[in-house]
Amino acid sequence: QVQLVQSGAEVKKPGASVKVSCKASGYTFTGYYMHWVRQAPGQGLEWMGWINPNSGGTNYAQKFQGRVTMTRDTSISTAYMELSRLRSDDTAVYYCARSRLGITMIVHYWGQGTLVTVSS
Amino acid sequence: NFMLTQPHSVSESPGKTVTISCTRSSGSIASNYVQWYQQRPGSAPTTVIYEDNQRPSGVPDRFSGSIDSSSNSASLTISGLKTEDEADYYCQSYDSSNVVFGGGTKLTVL
Numbered sequence: 228q229v230q231l232v233q234s235g236a237e238v239k240k241p242g243a244s245v246k247v248s249c250k251a252s253g254y255t256f257t258g259y260y261m262h263w264v265r266q267a268p269g270q271g272l273e274w275m276g277w278i279n280p281n282s283g284g285t286n287y288a289q290k291f292q293g294r295v296t297m298t299r300d301t302s303i304s305t306a307y308m309e310l311s312r313l314r315s316d317d318t319a320v321y322y323c324a325r326s327r328l329g330i331t332m333i334v335h336y337w338g339q340g341t342l343v344t345v346s347s
Numbered sequence: 348n349f350m351l352t353q354p355h356s357v358s359e360s361p362g363k364t365v366t367i368s369c370t371r372s373s374g375s376i377a378s379n380y381v382q383w384y385q386q387r388p389g390s391a392p393t394t395v396i397y398e399d400n401q402r403p404s405g406v407p408d409r410f411s412g413s414i415d416s417s418s419n420s421a422s423l424t425i426s427g428l429k430t431e432d433e434a435d436y437y438c439q440s441y442d443s444s445n446v447v448f449g450g451g452t453k454l455t456v457l
Contacts, residue, residue, distance in 0.1 A: 262446065272384075272392065272437055274446040286444060322391060332441035333382055333398070337391045 229253045231323050231338035238344045244311040247341045249323030256304035257281040260326040262334050263297060263308045265319040273319075277331070278306060313345045349373045351438050351449035358455040363428050367452045369438035370420040381421040382439040383412055385432075386451075392437065396423060430456050 234248040249261065263275040276287035278297040285297050296309045306323055320340040327333035350372040359365040369381065381399050384392035394403050396412035399421065409429075414421045421440075425432055433456045438449040 264448075271451040272439075272448040274448060277446075288445065327397060330380065330398070332446055333380060334384075334439060334446060335382075335394055335397060337393065340391050 229325060229336045231325060231336060233321075233323060233338040233341045236342040236344070238346065239313050241314055241345055241347055243313050243345075244309060245313060245343050246307055246309040247321050247323075247343070249306045249308075249338050251304045251306070251325065254325075256299075257301055259328065260331040261297075261299070261306040262324045262326065263295075264322045264324055264334065266322070266340075267316070267319040270319075274334075275308070275321075277326070279331075280306060310343075313343075315345050317343065318345045319343060348445055349442065349447060351440060351447055353436075353438060353449040353452045355450070356453040356455065358457055359428055361428050361430060361456055364424060364426040365428060365454065367423045367425075367436055367438075367454070368420050369422070369449050370418065371440065374442065375416065376414050376419045376421055376440075377416050379440050379442060381412065381414060383410075383421075383423045384437045384439065386435045386437065388434075395436075425454075428456050432456055 230252045232250045239245050257280045260277045262277045278285045280299045299306045322340045323338040324334040325336040327335045352370045383396040385395045386392040395406050395410045400412040409426045411424045435451045437451045
């Protein structure tokens, strides 16, 4: 069965960077795009972008361009999302989510989420 | 970019049927698939409908999805409501470059 296991909660100071990992199992890692979605406390879901684990190609939401970097390590079936120049309004739960077979823009399987708290 | 608009909240009694709408602001609702996610408090979202009207295995057939081109909207219908259906529900669609989520609807089963 598809499993996405994310790294643990992080506390960061404003201006710092955070890197969240997402280890995939139960399927061919390079066969499906990986999306990153965040959710601020009490708010809705916000799409950040995707990475093609096969090629390493990325597509970032305009809001995050210049601050977000998505990478992957195919040898350990793990995707990463790094967000830099953190602000207090970046406090959120960050989810990785795998796409559907053949339709890269459908978010289908979700990780458990990683809480990132930005506070001085 | 387009937007997906959902009602902020809906409520209904156990055993009844409820429908949650998701209206696309520009472009045809039929041009790209719509998905629906359920999110219970403190948990990650899970897919209840994908590709407009398909249910993942394990999702009861009380959940159904549809699209209506005349209103440019998608709908999630839950019949035979149970207290366990109380959750936030989000629609999702996309265009060539972006994934878009609706703002979410809080379903209360009272």
